Amino acid sequence: MAMDDRLAELNPKPRTCVVLGGRGFLGRSLVLRLLNIGKWIVRVADSTQSLQLDPSERDSLLSQALSSGRASLHGVDVRDTSQIIAAIEGSSVVFYLDGDDLPTHDFCQCYMIVVQGAKNVISACRDCKVRRLIYNSSADVVFDGSKDILNGDESLAYPWKFDDMLSDLKAQAESLILHSNDIDGLLTCVLRPSNVFGPGDTHLVPFFVNLAKSGWGKFIIGSGENMSDFTYVENVTLAHICAEEALEFRMVSAAGKAFFITNLEPANFWVFVLLILECLGCQRPLLKVPAKMAWYTLLFIKRVSEKYGKIKYNNLMSAHYIQLASRSRTFDCTAAQNQIGYSPVVSLEEGVKLTVQSFSNIARNSSIPTFRNFNEESKVEKLLGSGEVADILLWRDEKKTFTYFLALSMLYYWFFLSGRTFASSLSKLLLLVSFGLYGYGILPPKMLGFTLKTLSLSCFEIPEMVVKEKIATIAYLWNRGVCYLRLLAQGDGWYIFFKFAASFFFLKLILSHASTVSLGVALVLAFTLFFVCEQYESEIDGLAKLLFNRFISVSGSLRTNVPASVQQYLQKRGILHHDKGAATVKHQK
Template sequence: MEVDDRFLELNTKTCVVLGGRGFLGRSLVLRLLKLGKWNVRIADSANSLELDPSEHDSLLSDALIAGRASYFHVDVRNKDQIVAALSGSSVVFYMDYEDSHSNDIYLSYMFIVQGAKNVINACRDCKVRRLIFNSSADVIFDCSRDILNGEESLTYPWKFEDMLSDLKAQAEALILFANDIDGLLTCALRPSNVFGPEDTRLVPFVVHQAKSGLAKLIIGNGENMSDFTFVENVTHAHICAEEALDFRMVSVAGKAFFITNFKPMKFWQFISLILEGLGYRRPSVKLPCKVVWNVLLFMKWIDEKFGFNKYNHSTWAHYIQLASCTRTFNCSAAHKQLGYSPVVSLEEGITLTIKSFSHLRKELSLASFTEFTDESKADKLLGGGRVADVLLWRDEKKSFTCFLASSLLFYWFFIRGGTFISSAAQLLLSIIVVLYGYGFIPPNIYGFPVQKLSVTAFRQSDSVVRDSIMTLACLWNRGVHNARALARGEDWNYFLKAVAVLYLLKLLLERSLTMMLGMGLVFAFTAFFVYEQYEAEIDEFAKFFFIGIMELKRLLASHLPTPLMSFLCCDRVPHQATVSKR
């Protein structure tokens, strides 16, 4: 056993993982340590290495104690720090730096482009043999066209919509151009939509949108395809690239390779699986991409106009582009030249990712358990009967039929022309003629049976008639009671409300009764359905609006004269006294 350990020590090589504490860097460090043939130098921007609670008593912790792993503080803008970390190593894996994702153009340029130049020069000074750069599939995407089964022959776009993709493409070009200079061999990997445990971008961003309610929206038609890559497959591809660069230099050196899971899927299907796995609803409401893009441009203009800087517009723009475009890539070159194949399937990767983000899972409250068993607020407002089923679109065919019939009646009485009485008379006459003609239709026409209407179809039971009359009587009595209360002046608040409603109704009717009824028809068949879908968000907005109204009322009351304020506060006393006497 001692002989084996000594032999292993003699054959151990030293590599450096630049950005070793980032999302991809951590996964690569663990994979290198598992292979057992590497001394791993972890280089990152933090002044010292601080292990997470989950990393104590782990493979990394043991490797640090045994000396198989070490940490270097490196700022890629400082070449001397890079040289100190690279000295004596044979391979450099250049991963993402978290610091590079900033809205500051100059800072991003210094980290990505100037950092790439410094890494190249440091590798040449330290006689490093191989440099593998973690690039991105975004470097050949210009946001203006879909990419279907894209290959490495695709060129860089003339213009990028995303600043970070532009800078990343410049860094990749510099590293590939540096191939075979002073004995340095380079290559670049272009993973597409990397995800996995400890993801710091895609999954947290999607969950954040789900918590805000925006993840219910589907940007575009929802049919666009995308390639996703599990994090362990990306790190495995880096190991394959290093080995291929060592043995098959001509076919690998100076080239870039797309890395995916070999299994494209609909972008919104992937998002739905992640959200559903974490307890959120699947996206369901489709919005045209142009509408979303115009809203984003408007919000950007508002922020620039008033200096809010509330939203990260570049992140949103990149997400919209990913969410609405097809982007799939051909990985046959990576499979053939690097020997790469996914080690974790897409389905398993999604399952592992969901499991790792259990802390972001939606909290299950009592409302969550009753959401599908108890009736919604919209259902309660509508009485939970047939009307509720129609207006909430429980049966789409039935609801559409009712909407179409209501629209035809609206056209017949209000748009077609003529008085209400003449329209009603013509409608009744048409119904009588149709029913009379329907009675002469034979029960069978060319083999197709014709269902006849029975006489009982036009009859109503005594209980239905009695309930209808009682409902009308109750409404009449309630109206008389309210009118009597208004006439006696028992409740001035109620009187003012009634006057305001009647005056508002007068203004609306003066404008256009037809337009108001048409808007009411559309409102009835859409508002309740929308409210049921976004009940929590609308209730939150209504609560905020109500608090604002009450605050405004308080401010107005504080500025009213004292006698008028006393009169308004005491207007209920006579009414309460009358009630108590009764």
Template sequence: MAAAVDDRFADLQNPKTCVVLGGRGFLGRSLVLKLLNFGNWIVRVADSAESIQLHASESLLSDALSSARASYFHLELRDKLNVTKVLEGASVVFYMDVAGLNPNDFYSCYTLIVQGAKNVISACRECKVKRLIYNSSADVVFDGFHDIHNGDESLPYPWKIENVLSDFKAQAEALILSANDIDGLLTCALRPCNVFGPGDTEFVPFFLDLARFGFAKYIIGTGDNMSDFTFYENVAHAHICAEEALNFQTVSVAGKAFFITNFEPMKFWEFLSLLLEGLGYQRPLTKLPVNLVQFVLSVLKWMHDKLGSGGFSYPLLVHFFQLATHTRTFSCTAARRELAYLPIISLEEGITLTIDSFSHLARELSISGCCDSTEQSKAAKLLGGGKVADVLLWRNEKTSFACFIVMVLLFYWFFLSGSTFISSAAKFLMLVTFLLFGWGTLPANLFGFQTKRISSSSFKISNSEMKGSVTTTVNQWNNNYKTIRRLRQGEDWLTFFKIAIPLYFLKLILSSHKLTTFVGIGLVFAFTAFFIYEQYQSEIDLLAEILFAQLNALMRYLMRVLSDLTSRLLQKFGKARSYKEPEVKELR
């Protein structure tokens, strides 16, 4: 049943009753507060939750609920009877965004967006609602492939929209606009572009997730594509402007759609950079070719189609790619002329307010941590966290570079000089002998430079270290003896394979030039791989996580295929036996 109207507000400028469908969503909350601030609205908040849960900052809504200026209704868009009960007695309906949509669930999205729009239209006509304002999106005229420069309302719906949510929104918008002036219902639709602001659950959080995993460091393409952005309070303000215009300027507004922006188009990557820098993340700098990213997306699409989502949302990635690589700017001339809409919050102020509201997700508080943190990185822990880790992770560039040069010279001396290993070792020991003797004969002051002597303790091994080395050698020898004894008995096949297989690979490595190649690759790998991993740890870990998820999905897929193939072969084999069995019995 409809909420009872409190008589205390009957004389307050003739209050009107409105319903905000999706009133607990990102945009719905802002619209509800604006309507209550006007004081001449009785607001019904309708959403999918069974009951309303108020935040501490929503004192205005709390007071309105207690005084019957506002009421809450549980909304099920797929149930027409439920929608009718929510709208009964209302004169205006603001149809905001549907919450809880999963882009990977095609059927659920269709029933909530398209079938939900049909139910709202039918309920509005049945309940004699006068005005219906639908919150659409500028994405309904974007096909994902072509740029839009200062587009206006004359743009048609694309023949095919790549983003399924935008496709369904376009269908819902068309249904609502076509229902205009039927049974006294007046409709219009607003198309905001790239809505952001405090409380955002999609646009800004998606970018912050990318930044948390390190992927927001990259610019896809040239980075020169322009976009329009809209602060969320401006969208709520536009809905109120649309309701007033629909009430007084019926002919020029009813049945029409209007683009809503902040009137301040800017480069997409500049907008993203301002947000990320404000929250302590690195500004996107490295440019990636569009074709390369498209190839990666095509691989992910194959995985998504064949193996399932694998822990990522392919539709969201595609939508981000389309936003990041195309120009999308829109003209708001019609909204300014017909709706008297002007932004009430500038883009600069909106970005500042958004950064402040997401301060809890700033880099210094994020899970990913910082490279300059006192805690050891995963790469350092893998290397033991000692001097070797400091060298391979380039903690001191001069020391690491010197070690790298020495290792390269040793590699050339032992592997590339053309001498045998024993000959190279003898020459190396002879060179060391000459250097040590020559260093010892140098005067204490050479051309004004002090000559540092090498302490004899540098060549001395303590008794405890020597005993430990001998003990380790003896223990290893005894363990090898036990292993050889098990092999001699010829009963432990597992031990045999554990020894034979590594020895075989060692033979392959030591044969011809394979050892040289192996050592060279290992040397380059040691001085580059760990350093790269430390710099891009979050990105590599995320890619590894996705790869393992896809490998698991591939294994399940192969097992499913093999199981089906096996069952078919068994069925054919069973049929063949049943067909031949009577013939065998006759022969008997």
């Protein structure tokens, strides 16, 4: 806070400033900071729809400032120059922030607000002899999605083409403001914060939460290794104060320039998203999807939606988001540090903590899918034995699982879809393996600069302990099967009889004419069904509980309506017994 104290000492008389867009997410934070300094008369200018104070603001610093005259509210439409003049006349500095509720679906209206609005603000500042104009832009103005930005600085040029309309319009607006510097005594400066977040966020955090609630929230787009810069909202408001101070006392260093603003802590994009979602109790992304696949899927859904209108197009998933989520975007803030004296005061870790606390109501919302703790063993994993098979079928390692799936698919084609008999397919496969091993054996130790590892005899040997374990397992299964057959021969165990009957029935279906199709379906289901069951374990448990309760209710109703003659017959057979006057079914062991 040393800078704020220095400003107070140098300027004992309160000065008037205007915050255009002061009721937005960033604008509210900036207004509070200006009021906290204590040497500003703040005019909060925004659209008439945004001027009403929230119930939580009735006893806030802003409310007290409005009562004491240190702050005032002004309804301003930036498309109307006369309204801007009425709000900024007599002020020494204007902080210009675009509103949060821009109509991105309407290009003409959005252009009038962003670009024409910037022209009107510049014109009004000149007419009113305002000395300083600071515009809040975005780091998106130098990003077109075609390549990564690693430690980019202010020398980056605007792209030739933008895929995001808002970024294009902001680039035009900031260009107008920069080119108006030092004309009619007006000094201008542009700030480019990257991925602003914080308490009261209306864009970034709500976007991630809504994405988690949608079907797209399960996917990690791209490699998941891309880095990004995120900026806590209080650090952005500090940067505006620093820029104003630089224009006031060090005009040459900041006037007519743009500065990137970040937390100076580049982070993995998906680690940041996972941290936010986990702290809010939302469903976390799990599956990695190539960016091009996501792009073509989005394009297909969008075209089908536009043509037929039968598939609902989710505006959350956009081409711009796919680019942001799959590309690295980090920026160098050296110019902001050296020329306007910017230095973040809230760390990224602390910023995330404060943001999550402000969104605690989302964690209590039961309509949002929650994530499961993957440190705990799931029921499906226990069913699969919690070993290597479970790791493969549950996609713990995507590359390994895909390799196994591809190998099994090739074997399935070789033995069942090639049109050959099983014996001929096996003989040809062994022949190919023999030729492959022989060819690998005669290769030189080094070829084309690569060192080839020789295959040792241990690669073809099976450890004695493994052989003993397999033989013991086979013996155990054989003895268990003999035990079951003995029970069947003695006429005991209805449960075992139905279990054997059902097993042989399904085996007959599989080995019938549709055996090839059945094996193919089983192969696909093995690599999908277990994974899906693990992801929706809580939903499946809820459905099973509902069905079980319904079954108990129906069976109880049937028991009470069983005729007396049938009850006597079942009692003689030992299937029913009386419990406090009510006939109940006796479970067979």
